[in-house]
Amino acid sequence: xxxxxxxxxxxxxxxxxxxxxxxxxxxxxxxxxxxxxxxxxxxxxxxxxxxxxxxxxxxxxxxxxxxxxxxxxxxxxx
Numbered sequence: 148x149x150x151x152x153x154x155x156x157x158x159x160x161x162x163x164x165x166x167x168x169x170x171x172x173x174x175x176x177x178x179x180x181x182x183x184x185x186x187x188x189x190x191x192x193x194x195x196x197x198x199x200x201x202x203x204x205x206x207x208x209x210x211x212x213x214x215x216x217x218x219x220x221x222x223x224x225x
Contacts, residue, residue, distance in 0.1 A: 157221055157222055157225065158222070160221045161218040161219075161221045161222045162218075164214055164217045164218040164221055165214055165215070165218045166214070167210060167211065167213065167214025167217075168211040168214045168215060170207075170210060170211075170214075171207045171208055171209075171210045171211025171212075171214070172211065174203070174206075174207030174210070175204050175207045175208065178200055178203035178204055178207060179200060179204065181200075182196050182197065182199070182200035182203075
C-alpha cells in the first residue's frame with residue numbers, strides 16, 4: 148500500500164514538473180510569431196531578426212528540456 152502511494156506521488160510530481168514544458172512551447176510560439184511579423188514589416192533586416200529568433204527559440208526549448216529532465220529524475224531516480 149505504501150509503495151503505491153509513493154508511486155502515485157512520483158507520477159503527480161513528474162506531471163507537475165512537466166508544466167515547464169508548456170511555458171517553453173508558449174515561448175517558442177510567441178518568439179516565432181513576433182519574428183515573422185517583424186520580418187513581414189521590415190524585410191531588409193530579416194537576417195538580424197532571424198538570428199535573434201533562433202536564439203530565443205533555443206533558450207525557450209532549453210527550459211522545456213530542463214523540465215523534462217527534472218520529470219525523468221523524479222520518475223526514475225528518486
